Amino acid sequence: MDKNLLANRVAAASDKVLAEVVKLTQKQGRRGSQGSWKQFLNVYERKFGSGFSDPARKSRDSLVAFLQTFTDEDGLKFVDNVLRSLSNCEMLKETMKESLENESPEQRLVRSTLEHPLYLSKYALPSYEKGWAVTKVRKKPKLLRCNKMLAVDCEMVLCKDGTDALVRVCVVDADLKVKLDELVNPCKPVEDYRTEITGVTAEVLDGASCSVADIQISMKKLLSRGTILVGHSLYNDLEALKLDHARVIDTSFIFKSSDGRSPSLNNLCKSVLGYELRKAGDPHNCLDDACAAMKLVLAKIERGVDNYIPLIQPDVKDASYNVPEIEMAKLLLHKIPVTVPREKLRRLFPANYTIEIKTHKVIQGVGYSVLAIFKNPEEACQAFENLIGSLEKDTSGRPQKLVALQLDTGGSAGIRVRKMTHDSHVSQKKRSFEGEDSGDPKKPKIDQCEDHVKEIERLKQELKKQELNQCDDHLKEIERLKQEIKTKDFEITAQDKIITELKRKLEEMKKKKKER
Numbered sequence: 001m002d003k004n005l006l007a008n009r010v011a012a013a014s015d016k017v018l019a020e021v022v023k024l025t026q027k028q029g030r031r032g033s034q035g036s037w038k039q040f041l042n043v044y045e046r047k048f049g050s051g052f053s054d055p056a057r058k059s060r061d062s063l064v065a066f067l068q069t070f071t072d073e074d075g076l077k078f079v080d081n082v083l084r085s086l087s088n089c090e091m092l093k094e095t096m097k098e099s100l101e102n103e104s105p106e107q108r109l110v111r112s113t114l115e116h117p118l119y120l121s122k123y124a125l126p127s128y129e130k131g132w133a134v135t136k137v138r139k140k141p142k143l144l145r146c147n148k149m150l151a152v153d154c155e156m157v158l159c160k161d162g163t164d165a166l167v168r169v170c171v172v173d174a175d176l177k178v179k180l181d182e183l184v185n186p187c188k189p190v191e192d193y194r195t196e197i198t199g200v201t202a203e204v205l206d207g208a209s210c211s212v213a214d215i216q217i218s219m220k221k222l223l224s225r226g227t228i229l230v231g232h233s234l235y236n237d238l239e240a241l242k243l244d245h246a247r248v249i250d251t252s253f254i255f256k257s258s259d260g261r262s263p264s265l266n267n268l269c270k271s272v273l274g275y276e277l278r279k280a281g282d283p284h285n286c287l288d289d290a291c292a293a294m295k296l297v298l299a300k301i302e303r304g305v306d307n308y309i310p311l312i313q314p315d316v317k318d319a320s321y322n323v324p325e326i327e328m329a330k331l332l333l334h335k336i337p338v339t340v341p342r343e344k345l346r347r348l349f350p351a352n353y354t355i356e357i358k359t360h361k362v363i364q365g366v367g368y369s370v371l372a373i374f375k376n377p378e379e380a381c382q383a384f385e386n387l388i389g390s391l392e393k394d395t396s397g398r399p400q401k402l403v404a405l406q407l408d409t410g411g412s413a414g415i416r417v418r419k420m421t422h423d424s425h426v427s428q429k430k431r432s433f434e435g436e437d438s439g440d441p442k443k444p445k446i447d448q449c450e451d452h453v454k455e456i457e458r459l460k461q462e463l464k465k466q467e468l469n470q471c472d473d474h475l476k477e478i479e480r481l482k483q484e485i486k487t488k489d490f491e492i493t494a495q496d497k498i499i500t501e502l503k504r505k506l507e508e509m510k511k512k513k514k515e516r
Contacts, residue, residue: 006083020086024082044062089114105301105305123238148227150229152229153237157193168200169182198284223245230294254300255300265289271311331371331372333415334367334369337367349386403415
């Protein structure tokens with residue numbers, strides 16, 4: 001990686017792009033030669049340290065200086081790729097704004113996807129890595145006015161090395177004609193075919209000779225000349241394809257649910273198209289999902305891209321929320337630092353639990369996730385309730401906890417533990433899980449979760465107080481410095497007057513000497 005080229009790219013990037021790159025390093029837990037962003041601030045800005053760490057509020061010099069601490073090959077490639085990706089996105093948005101008067105509905109939906117708050121973090125794909133293909137972003141108005149659309153959906157299996165591998169890809173055009181439907185050889189040993197989700201088995205893949213590289217060649221041909229790619233949570237499919245394409249419409253971004261969560265494809269089909277995509281427990285159908293994404297975009301265009309389409313609020317009976325019992329016996333442990341050995345994760349749960357730790361996914365160089373598989377859903381639910389940590393929800397609204405795992409080094413690592421279903425689904429089953437006796441109204445019902453929530457609220461209040469105190473300290477320090485500056489200004493002004501007066505007297509003395 002050419003350091004000079006990267007330095008030029010950093011210099012050319014806007015402050016907004018630089019701030020987003022730094023935010024992404026925080027999210028992925030990346031560290032430069034001077035540590036993480038907050039560790040860097042403690043050294044670079046000694047006066048305030050990491051008290052105010054929001055990259056969007058930091059000076060350009062601070063952002064550039066931090067990004068320059070990424071000097072190893074992997075760090076340089078990461079920064080370069082994200083800068084290029086975000087700069088391309090910004091350029092595309094600016095170019096589209098120049099032609100707003102002639103903007104087509106398809107282009108409006110591309111812009112809507114680009115302007116979504118999650119776009120920058122979700123679509124900063126690692127296309128600098130080996131094996132990736134990138135479609136070129138051309139600033140030709142003719143190509144940016146192209147309204148041709150293709151929808152894609154992929155199926156992936158879990159391999160023994162902890163990574164996902166593409167096994168099927170389907171592409172349809174706006175007339176729902178199939179342009180591509182291929183089985184793909186994963187080219188490495190498979191640990192879990194996820195048949196209950198993918199519908200794929202070892203027998204189905206037997207004889208598949210197509211590779212990811214072959215699919216990339218086909219996709220680049222299909223996407224030439226400015227074609228728009230459509231999909232639901234499309235960034236997952238692009239990552240599976242190892243393909244970076246800028247002109248996209250993401251159906252999980254262009255429809256808004258009242259609770260702020262990303263709607264499921266099944267819920268969108270019921271709300272917008274009036275049919276259920278799949279019954280509870282049925283495996284995905286790659287072709288059906290690609291067609292559904294295209295139909296949703298066409299429906300959005302037909303009803304007016306800026307018109308709000310109300311979505312059905314999913315409930316416990318919603319097929320997209322009905323999780324098979326075998327899945328409810330699992331907990332997902334994710335965002336685990338690569339430095340934490342897998343076998344140490346058992347420490348999170350009491351010794352009397354019999355669990356299997358199974359690799360779920362590895363994010364290259366950043367972290368990994370595993371599935372903790374219990375004997376039954378009751379044990380999984382109880383194990384989650386017993387965990388001590390900060391209770392929160394993931395982007396789909398599923399409950400998870402941020403817990404600390406004590407390491408042999410004496411330190412600790414923050415790990416997120418997530419349920420496989422929503423609280424509303426669990427609450428219906430909770431009575432059978434806990435063996436409650438509904439016939440005795442006097443029997444006390446202890447809700448452990450409530451205690452955790454109260455503790456979290458107390459900690460939040462303490463944190464707010466600390467932040468306010470810290471803020472007061474900063475303001476006092478600023479006022480003190482202001483006073484010091486005023487005093488210095490006064491002293492300098494007084495000194496200037498004295499010097500001027502001395503100069504005047506000196507000139508007078510010189511004049512008198514000459515007159516004598």
